[in-house]
Amino acid sequence: xxxxxFLIGGAAVSGLATLSARSRALAQETITEPFANGxxxxxSFPQKRPLIVLTSRPPQLETPFRLFNEGVFTPNDxxxxxWHLAGIxxxxxxxxxxxxxxxxxxxxxxxxxxxxRRGFEPVEIPAVCQCSGNSRGFFNPRVPGGQWxxxxxxxxRWRGARLGDVLKRAGVKAGAVQVRFNGLEMPVLPxxxxxxxxxxxxxxxxxxxxxxxxxxxxxxxLLNGFPVRxxxxxxxxxxxxxxxxxxxxxxxxxxNFWMKTAYRIPAxxxxxxxxxxxxxxxxxxxMRVRSFIxxxxxxxxxxxxxxxxxxxxxxxxxxxxxxxxxxDGGATWTQAALGADYGKxxxxxxxxxxxxxxxxSYHLACRATxxxxxxxxxxxxxxxxxxxxxxxxxxxxxxx
Amino acid sequence: MRNTSIxxxxxxxxxxxxxxxxxxxxxxxxxxxxxxxxxxSVTLPAERQLFKDGAGADLARAKCQICHSSDYVFTQPxxxxxxxxxxxxxxxxxxxxxLEESQLEPIAxxxxxxxxxx
Numbered sequence: 001x002x003x004x005x006f007l008i009g010g011a012a013v014s015g016l017a018t019l020s021a022r023s024r025a026l027a028q029e030t031i032t033e034p035f036a037n038g039x040x041x042x043x044s045f046p047q048k049r050p051l052i053v054l055t056s057r058p059p060q061l062e063t064p065f066r067l068f069n070e071g072v073f074t075p076n077d078x079x080x081x082x083w084h085l086a087g088i089x090x091x092x093x094x095x096x097x098x099x100x101x102x103x104x105x106x107x108x109x110x111x112x113x114x115x116x117r118r119g120f121e122p123v124e125i126p127a128v129c130q131c132s133g134n135s136r137g138f139f140n141p142r143v144p145g146g147q148w149x150x151x152x153x154x155x156x157r158w159r160g161a162r163l164g165d166v167l168k169r170a171g172v173k174a175g176a177v178q179v180r181f182n183g184l185e186m187p188v189l190p191x192x193x194x195x196x197x198x199x200x201x202x203x204x205x206x207x208x209x210x211x212x213x214x215x216x217x218x219x220x221x222l223l224n225g226f227p228v229r230x231x232x233x234x235x236x237x238x239x240x241x242x243x244x245x246x247x248x249x250x251x252x253x254x255x256n257f258w259m260k261t262a263y264r265i266p267a268x269x270x271x272x273x274x275x276x277x278x279x280x281x282x283x284x285x286x287m288r289v290r291s292f293i294x295x296x297x298x299x300x301x302x303x304x305x306x307x308x309x310x311x312x313x314x315x316x317x318x319x320x321x322x323x324x325x326x327x328d329g330g331a332t333w334t335q336a337a338l339g340a341d342y343g344k345x346x347x348x349x350x351x352x353x354x355x356x357x358x359x360x361s362y363h364l365a366c367r368a369t370x371x372x373x374x375x376x377x378x379x380x381x382x383x384x385x386x387x388x389x390x391x392x393x394x395x396x397x398x399x400x
Numbered sequence: 401m402r403n404t405s406i407x408x409x410x411x412x413x414x415x416x417x418x419x420x421x422x423x424x425x426x427x428x429x430x431x432x433x434x435x436x437x438x439x440x441s442v443t444l445p446a447e448r449q450l451f452k453d454g455a456g457a458d459l460a461r462a463k464c465q466i467c468h469s470s471d472y473v474f475t476q477p478x479x480x481x482x483x484x485x486x487x488x489x490x491x492x493x494x495x496x497x498x499l500e501e502s503q504l505e506p507i508a509x510x511x512x513x514x515x516x517x518x
Contacts, residue, residue, distance in 0.1 A: 035477070036477050036478060037474060037475055037476065037477055037478065037515065040475070041448075043445060044445060045444065045445060046442035046443065046444070047442065053471070054471070054475055055468065055469055055471045055472050055475065056444075056445065056447040056448065056469045056471055057444070057447045057468055057469040058468065059444065085467075086467055086468060090441065090442050090443065090444060091439065091440070091441040091442075092439065092440050092441075093439045094435075094436040094437050094438050094439065094440065095436075095437040095438070095439070097436075113436040113437065114436075114437065117436075142477035144476055144477075144479070144483070144487060146475075147475045147476060147477070159434075187467070187496075188466055188467045189466065189467065189495075189496050189497070189498070190496075191495075191496025191497075191498070192467065192495045192496045193494075193495070193496075213434070213436050214434045217434065218434055219434055219435065219436055219438075219440075222440045222442050223442075226436070226440050227436040227440075228436075257494070261494070
């Protein structure tokens with residue numbers, strides 16, 4: 001993991017100086033990610049604290065990485081934002097909102113949010129929502145697309161009704177192959193493909209996929225999909241359709257642009273290829289195991305002595321089995337202590353003691369192992385879409 | 401929060417609490433009690449115009465910014481003329497941008513002047 005440096009009025013500052021300066025110079029604050037064209041303003045968007053503005057229309061907002069050290073759950077007002085199309089309603093009436101369930105069903109439904117809350121067993125699932133393109137800015141060679149650093153992810157407690165229960169209420173007919181999801185997000189031009197996603201029937205009816213009307217015990221912020229979004233734990237956020245108002249059971253695999261052409265990964269081996277190689281592709285699915293140090297950033301100066309280093313880890317739904325930590329660039333590893341277990345889809349915090357000697361520099365790294373046996377690799381995965389990065393992250397600090 | 405207009409007592413309470421806390425970080429701890437039976441109305445901040453004057457600027461502003469803000473261009477890595485031409489062509493062919501064939505090269509050439517490399 002490389003540090004995001006903070007520039008205020010053109011001068012680089014760091015650490016505590018940054019935090020105290022933040023309140024004075026918020027409007028001018030820029031974060032510069034460690035890749036070309038990495039300068040980003042912090043911006044004020046509705047229902048959000050200042051977030052890193054990747055693009056303003058449609059809004060793509062990144063969570064400043066230091067916030068991941070504040071707790072295992074990402075506050076709603078700090079949660080990253082990613083829309084594809086600029087036709088986003090800025091006014092949504094939660095009372096009038098209806099989710100249409102149609103297609104290959106016995107009974108078409110038009111569910112209000114109250115119908116969802118009162119008519120179905122509520123389920124609450126802590127789960128990481130991570131943009132498929134999280135960390136795309138670190139790709140080498142670079143690829144076009146949203147140039148995120150590592151903050152296009154967040155962990156929340158999602159509460160809602162099981163999609164499977166909703167589909168059972170509608171009665172799925174024989175011949176159903178996929179369920180297709182659409183939300184209020186609309187293209188500006190009729191010639192632009194509407195944002196529509198689909199899940200295979202067995203995934204759509206699995207017990208952990210929910211239509212969520214609560215996020216961390218509150219309403220979803222509008223920019224995160226108020227009043228409801230699909231939550232597909234373990235899967236990349238592209239499937240977590242926001243402002244979900246249309247659920248359609250279909251008889252063949254969806255052929256829309258956002259399934260057939262976009263959000264695809266190489267269909268060879270582990271999906272990682274050499275730049276320039278062309279392969280058949282397949283839709284992106286589950287997230288890969290990742291871990292980050294959150295209590296320190298690259299370039300930090302620390303005091304000598306014993307200190308606690310902490311971080312987070314997650315994967316695509318098997319859960320984190322262990323996290324190992326290195327203070328010598330990966331030559332030797334120590335097993336970190338894992339924090340409270342909020343379930344297999346959640347961030348898992350970890351911590352470890354570091355004995356720092358004044359005058360020395362340390363190359364810190366963390367490596368997570370998931371319950372399915374997957375381990376973070378030492379070399380970076382490259383994909384044409386800028387997806388699937390999960391290399392062992394590292395950073396350097398010096399003790400003074 | 402100055403750009404926010406939210407109807408609904410619960411949401412207003414949360415914003416008031418955040419204001420009292422006097423800190424954007426403190427606001428995190430305050431979640432409105434779940435009440436989806438409200439109308440949420442927001443105002444999104446104005447976008448920044450980053451396309452500088454020059455040959456092709458009017459065309460880029462008129463076409464690219466139909467669908468997205470100009471920061472889409474400036475947050476990309478610096479790209480060659482061929483790479484920008486591929487992007488502009490994708491906007492026409494994949495995303496349905498109303499571009500004439502004759503407009504692809506001039507826009508690509510302009511984008512190289514804004515965020516290009518050899």
